[in-house]
Amino acid sequence: MDNSALNSAQMQQFLNQEKEKAMLNEMVAKLTNVCWDKCITSTPGSKFSSSESACLANCAQRYLDMSVIIMKRFQSMQ
Amino acid sequence: MDSFTSSASGAGSSQFSNEEFMDKLKLQLAQAYAQEFLETVTGKCFEKCITKPGSSLSGSESSCVSRCVDRYIEATGIIGRALFSAQR
Numbered sequence: 271m272d273n274s275a276l277n278s279a280q281m282q283q284f285l286n287q288e289k290e291k292a293m294l295n296e297m298v299a300k301l302t303n304v305c306w307d308k309c310i311t312s313t314p315g316s317k318f319s320s321s322e323s324a325c326l327a328n329c330a331q332r333y334l335d336m337s338v339i340i341m342k343r344f345q346s347m348q
Numbered sequence: 349m350d351s352f353t354s355s356a357s358g359a360g361s362s363q364f365s366n367e368e369f370m371d372k373l374k375l376q377l378a379q380a381y382a383q384e385f386l387e388t389v390t391g392k393c394f395e396k397c398i399t400k401p402g403s404s405l406s407g408s409e410s411s412c413v414s415r416c417v418d419r420y421i422e423a424t425g426i427i428g429r430a431l432f433s434a435q436r
Contacts (some may be wrong), residue, residue, distance in 0.1 A: 278366065280366060281366055281370075281373075283365075288373065288374070290378060291377075292377060294432075295381055297384065297423060297431070298427055298428045299384065299388065299424070299429065301427050301431070302420070302423050302424045302427045303388060303392075305423070305427060306392060306420065306423055307417050310396075310419070310423070313396060313397070313412055314393075314396060314397075314412065314415045314416040314418075314420075315415065315419075316389075316415055318419060318422060318423075318426075324427055326423055326426045326427060326430070327426055327427070327429070327430035329379040330426075330430040330431050331425075331430055331431070332426045334431065
């Protein structure tokens with residue numbers, strides 16, 4: 271592959287976009303994995319109960335809140 | 349993967365256009381993501397539905413598995429919306 275093609279602005283932009291998408295995908299996948307274990311304790315039914323779906327949404331948002339707190343805590347240690 | 353390394357080194361002749369490369373990369377990323385998702389769902393639903401493995405999959409186990417897969421997909425949607433719509 272021609273290096274100049276890889277370095278072109280268009281290609282850089284494309285790679286950055288894909289990287290960002292991959293990170294977001296990864297985050298959703300990871301939180302789904304974690305929150306599934308926390309919130310779905312019974313055998314999966316034909317639809318989520320309202321408490322299960324609320325738990326999933328809360329779980330994801332609290333995980334983010336928590337990571338902010340932890341990040342701050344670490345920054346204050348330096 | 350092979351297809352593009354081999355043609356990329358192919359005798360210096362026709363190299364890929366950017367567009368071709370982008371399409372291939374997107375396809376491979378999508379495949380990798382689907383593969384990972386499949387593995388995760390298989391693991392989660394095995395845990396939930398096959399609690400005592402018998403000599404064959406029972407009817408209730410297989411219906412549990414299909415409900416589980418549907419719910420896992422739904423859960424992924426709920427999490428995605430919780431992260432990216434409402435507050436941020």
